[in-house]
Amino acid sequence: MRAMTVVPGKAGSASVGEVAEPPEADGTMLVEGVLAGICGTDLELVAGEFGSGRAGADQLVLGHESLGQVLEAPPGSGFSSGDLVAGIVRRPDPEPCPACARGEWDFCRNGLYTERGIKVEDGYGAERWRVDPYFAVRVPAELGRLGVLVEPASILTKAWEQVDHVGGRSWYEPKQVLVTGAGPIGLLAALIAAQRGYGVHVLDRSDEGPKPQLVRDLGGSFLTDLGDLQVQPDVVIEATGAGPVVVEAAKLLAPAGVMCLAGISPGPDRIDVQMDALVRQLVVRNAALVGTVNAAKRHYVDAVDVLLAADQTWLERLITRTVPLSDWPSALTKKPGDIKVVVDLRA
Missing domain, CATH: 3.40.50.720 (NAD(P)-binding Rossmann-like Domain)
Incomplete structure (x- = not known):
C-alpha cells in the first residue's frame, strides 16, 4: 500500500513509498486513512533534523495529524465500522515513568516514549493503519474532514x-x-x-x-x-x-x-x-x-468539543489546500495564503 515516507535523518527523502500492510502489533482496530495534516514537525522530519523509524526499518511513515475511518473494530471496543477516528500521537514508555503510568505520557519523565509518525512508530499517513482502540478518539460524523484538526486542537x-x-x-x-x-x-x-x-x-x-x-x-x-x-x-x-x-x-x-x-x-x-x-x-x-508540548487523551476529547462548538465554515477556512497522496511532497512547499495543508490519503 502507499504511504507518506521519509528516510529518517536523510534530508530530501520524502516520497510516496510502498509499505507493507500495518502489523497487528500496532493495534486491533484497522482504519482506512482519510486525511493527514502537515505541520512544522513534518517539515523538520523531511529536512532530516530528527525522527526515527522502527527497529530495522529503512523508512518512517509520517502523519501524526490524522483522520481515518474504521474498517474493522474488535467487539467491546466502543467503535464500529464506518466511524471516523483520530489517532493519538504519543505512547507511554515501557517502564513506565510515574507520569506515563497515570496516562500523562505527554509529561514523560525519562524520554522513552514513542510517537506515531515521529519517533520509533510509523504514523497515520498511509492508505490503512492500525491503532489500539484506547489510542483512538471518535470524531463525530458532523465534523467530517474537519476531524483532521483534532490533533492540532x-x-x-x-x-x-x-x-x-x-x-x-x-x-x-x-x-x-x-x-x-x-x-x-x-x-x-x-x-x-x-x-x-x-x-x-x-x-x-x-x-x-x-x-x-x-x-x-x-x-x-x-x-x-x-x-x-x-x-x-x-x-x-x-x-x-x-x-x-x-x-x-x-x-x-x-x-x-x-x-x-x-x-x-x-x-x-x-x-x-x-x-x-x-x-x-x-x-x-x-x-x-x-x-507545553504534545497532549494526553483527555486533551483530544476536549479538542473534539472545541471543534464541535466552533463555526464549521470558519474551521473550513483553516484548511486552505488539499493535495493527493500520490503527490504528497508538494504539500511541503508553502504557497501564498496557506494555513493548514492536508493530504488526501484516498487520492
Whole structure:
C-alpha cells in the first residue's frame, strides 16, 4: 500500500513509498486513512533534523495529524465500522515513568516514549493503519474532514489547561489574550480564547491572505506590530517560537500574567537579550512562563468539543489546500495564503 515516507535523518527523502500492510502489533482496530495534516514537525522530519523509524526499518511513515475511518473494530471496543477516528500521537514508555503510568505520557519523565509518525512508530499517513482502540478518539460524523484538526486542537486544549493551572495559583480572571503567530496553532488558540469570552488579539508578521479576516471573524484584532497592542494581556499563547517575539511579548504581561510557549522556531538558537531587565519584570509582576508540548487523551476529547462548538465554515477556512497522496511532497512547499495543508490519503 502507499504511504507518506521519509528516510529518517536523510534530508530530501520524502516520497510516496510502498509499505507493507500495518502489523497487528500496532493495534486491533484497522482504519482506512482519510486525511493527514502537515505541520512544522513534518517539515523538520523531511529536512532530516530528527525522527526515527522502527527497529530495522529503512523508512518512517509520517502523519501524526490524522483522520481515518474504521474498517474493522474488535467487539467491546466502543467503535464500529464506518466511524471516523483520530489517532493519538504519543505512547507511554515501557517502564513506565510515574507520569506515563497515570496516562500523562505527554509529561514523560525519562524520554522513552514513542510517537506515531515521529519517533520509533510509523504514523497515520498511509492508505490503512492500525491503532489500539484506547489510542483512538471518535470524531463525530458532523465534523467530517474537519476531524483532521483534532490533533492540532489538542495541543491548544492542553495549553489552555496549563494556563489555567498556573493562573490558578492566585486570583485568576483573565480578560485579554495575546496570541503570537497566526498559523493553525495560533488561530486555534484564538478560537478557544474567543469561545471563553476573552478579548482576542493576534500578532502575525504578515497581514496578507486570509488570516486577518479569520481573526476578525472571531471578534479579535489582528496586529503586525506589538507596538499597536492597546491592552495589557493577562495571557499570552506564543506559537512562533521566535526568541525576539517571546521576549517582547513577555514584557507585556499583566501582573500575575501567564505566557504559554507552544511554538518551536527552526531559526537561530541565539539572540541578544537583556535578561536581567526581563527577569526583573517577570519577578515584580509575579508573571509566569510555561512550556507545553504534545497532549494526553483527555486533551483530544476536549479538542473534539472545541471543534464541535466552533463555526464549521470558519474551521473550513483553516484548511486552505488539499493535495493527493500520490503527490504528497508538494504539500511541503508553502504557497501564498496557506494555513493548514492536508493530504488526501484516498487520492
